[in-house]
Amino acid sequence: MRGSIYWRSLYIFGIICGLLSFIFDFYTFTGTNNSQEVIVNWSYNLLLGWYSSITSSNITNTQLKPYNEVAIIIPILLLISLISGLFISLFKDIEQQEEIQNYSIHSYILVFILFLIQFYILIFPIFYLLQEDLYFPIIIFYDAVLELNFFHSIGLGYILLILSFICTFPYILNYFLTVRNYEMDIYNPELVLNDKIKEENEEIDIDKMIAEENIRIGEYEFRKMQEEKIRERILRTGGI
Amino acid sequence: MNNMDEVVLEEKLKELIQICKKSYNYKKLAVILMILISNKINEIGLKLGIRARNKGNGESVYDYFHFLNQQITNNFELKFVSNIILRQLKKIELIFIRKRGELSLNQVSELLSLYFDIKKLEVPNLYSKIDANYVRNNLNESYNFYFRKNNKSNSELTSQKSLLLMKLAENENHIKNKLSKRYNPLLFEKALNLKQIKEKLEKSNSQKIQISGRLKDNFSYQHSNTKNMLMFFIIGCIIIFFTLGVSFLFEMSINPFLINSLGFFGLMSFGAGGLFILIYWTNFHSGGA
Structure with a gap:
């Protein structure tokens, strides 16, 4: 005042x-x-x-x-x-x-x-x-x-x-x-307020993040599986 | 955000937590939770009609939340956010900044519980109109007496008015006491209603209390208003100096022989304008109001 x-x-x-x-x-x-x-x-x-x-x-x-x-x-x-x-x-x-x-x-x-x-x-x-x-x-x-x-x-x-x-x-x-x-x-007022909140808040795409993480996990599991396969093959054929 | 959106968001958040736990990517979770907390606090501020967080000026989430809490406390003497939540937020935000989001699982779960604590802090819709029926429905017999009987003498009216004001103040204090112990959105709305009615009654000279306006009108935003005015003052200076600069430039372009004598004035005007732009940019840019 x-x-x-x-x-x-x-x-x-x-x-x-x-x-x-x-x-x-x-x-x-x-x-x-x-x-x-x-x-x-x-x-x-x-x-x-x-x-x-x-x-x-x-x-x-x-x-x-x-x-x-x-x-x-x-x-x-x-x-x-x-x-x-x-x-x-x-x-x-x-x-x-x-x-x-x-x-x-x-x-x-x-x-x-x-x-x-x-x-x-x-x-x-x-x-x-x-x-x-x-x-x-x-x-x-x-x-x-x-x-x-x-x-x-x-x-x-x-x-x-x-x-x-x-x-x-x-x-x-x-x-x-x-x-x-x-x-x-x-x-x-509600519409104005919602617009303002939308404008000020940071947008986050959780779906995209979930998909990214899924891909990461998938890649990791695939790599692990490949490594396992190689290890088994070596054990089977290499005679170690 | 409506209830449906909230439910969907929570479900997605749950899913993300499961996946991130599987991939040990806690950083992603920490970043998301920090954004969600910041958004939630921004939403509270905007619902109260206060400015949003000044990200451009590097205002931290804690600083902004603390500012909101102060605004509410100053206006209604109530405890809006507990000190524990504020302290927790300050601590975790500091760690988050220092470690660049690389938080441990424990810290992430702390952040998650903080998010849910902040989510619980509902603020009433301050943009809604004051309910005129509130006076009749919520105030007891003594208030009804004031409205019932017509053609009262002036002295009778004054004494009843002061009695009513006293009762309202008592009621307000009672609510404030309750709110000072624990925040309750419904009580908060009630306190806002009472404050408005009391002010109207104080101003009214007749038997009628004119109920108008919105709950938001009960707030006084001293800090943001002063800052806004300062910003407008700087904008005014920018406009005036550039106006002068443009007029000198125009004069020089019509009469090139004046460049020697007017160059100094032109340079001074644009220089001062530029200086004020710099002041504006460093202090008010990116949504300061």
């Missing part, structure tokens, strides 16, 4: 990390000229999308604004799932429930959180950032055409989402597998 509290706390910490990733920047890129003046600055926030801290009408900054954005429905879904996930762990924890089969919808919500986090960790950089020539995790380079030093970097939001995935994964997988196994058990 104590151990499960630790894992649940870790999960809640993960969910909080996920929620905090909405506050911090997910990705940022900055361009500075030779006199260290910031000419270009764009940051990506999960809810706000791309935004710039440069308010003046800087043409270079406006021209370099990335246009690839994730549809707003996805971060909203992530936010709702994270809040639901928090609610599930606090009020619908699997260890305190008896009718586990009623919790399959909760388990799917939790798994959905993992998919959405994976989307932001893997799909977003590959299909949204790279399309705009935005590099990750941290790159510093000089653009000779624009004569600007660029700094591309993932933000704290991205790191918090990675942390969120690691912390929530054990609890979610345990929740999902418990519900799934319970559902399987409930339909035909």
